[in-house]
């Protein structure tokens with residue numbers, strides 16, 4: 286839900302009431318988001334190099350580029366509410382730019398060397414994404430879009446990159462199935478929009494097999510580095526479901542309709558090299574040197590001028606944005622109906638109730 290004028294005013298009042306003095310970095314983010322929300326993109330003349338205070342303010346505001354006023358307002362409200370809750374929980378450590386930053390159980394978020402690393406961290410379930418993990422990722426991307434890191438990188442703990450949506454999300458939801466489907470569609474739309482909106486380079490380090498939504502999202506990434514052990518599988522028809530994360534648009538555009546249908550309709554699982562040949566993967570690395578090679582590469586990329594990368598990304602993506610929002614909305618409406626279908630319910634029940642393989 287977008288922040289209303291009232292939310293914004295409440296946030297402004299709350300800043301005055303915050304008991305805990307936020308650090309300079311947070312103050313600068315608050316300043317920049319406030320200016321962007323009220324005045325739009327940075328219109329302040331660039332201060333001289335020795336005018337440190339105004340230069341820091343200018344840098345923070347200018348780094349927001351053409352972030353829409355509405356989004357800046359929302360980010361401001363979210364930042365204030367996260368500060369308010371952390372002031373109520375004094376045991377939480379201070380957030381620094383180049384240190385391990387935020388942690389939740391199943392999604393790890395760290396910032397180091399200018400990179401926000403977001404890790405699917407549920408290896409016993411092959412990193413399947415729960416409802417809470419969707420929400421954690423939305424928040425992590427929102428924070429990373431305005432902090433001082435240069436890019437965001439997704440990866441997985443253990444042998445899998447991610448096994449897609451946790452198929453028990455619906456069976457464990459409280460309330461009726463229709464309500465769960467409706468809530469699921471809203472959550473999914475917000476989740477995918479947070480990838481469409483992410484302003485900095487977005488990279489996936491695909492350390493192992495990827496299934497479902499973790500594959501379809503890759504069409505919204507700027508770089509996909511895969512181990513040669515990775516596979517890419519979207520078994521939507523088998524699950525009685527339909528594609529999401531704008532893949533009904535990005536996949537045919539990227540690989541042509543025949544190859545997109547092979548994945549999205551017939552559920553063909555691709556090897557890393559096949560995915561590379563279809564343009565879904567940027568580069569494939571041998572498993573034994575994968576981590577070292579990829580992270581060395583990413584650290585080099587993270588030293589490139591951040592504003593240039595952000596502006597170039599905006600140029601590459603901006604003509605597609607409205608289309609992507611529309612595709613996302615339509616896919617979510619379609620899925621909401623699919624989740625209530627017999628085909629889908631049967632598929633989910635058969636996964637949930639499958640016998641032990643022993």
Ligand SMILES: CCCCCCCCCCC/C=C/C(=O)SCCNC(=O)CCNC(=O)[C@H](O)C(C)(C)COP(=O)(O)OP(=O)(O)OC[C@H]1O[C@@H](n2cnc3c(N)ncnc32)[C@H](O)[C@@H]1OP(=O)(O)O
Pocket residue numbers: 409410411413414415416419448449450451452453454455458465466468469470472473496497498499520521524526529636
């Ligand atoms: C209130 C509403 C909330 C809604 C939330 C929003 C909804 C957004 C939905 C977006 C649409 C997304 C679609 C998709 O992503 S479709 C793809 C879904 N994923 C799958 O179909 C994969 C299912 N899993 C498997 O096929 C196999 O587990 C896999 C091939 C991945 C691995 O097989 P393997 O034999 O190697 O390992 P296990 O099967 O023994 O798995 C180990 C344990 O992990 C559990 N597991 C794995 N994947 C999932 C999953 N996707 N969901 C839930 N659990 C998963 C598996 O059950 C094992 O658990 P146990 O050890 O406890 O048995």
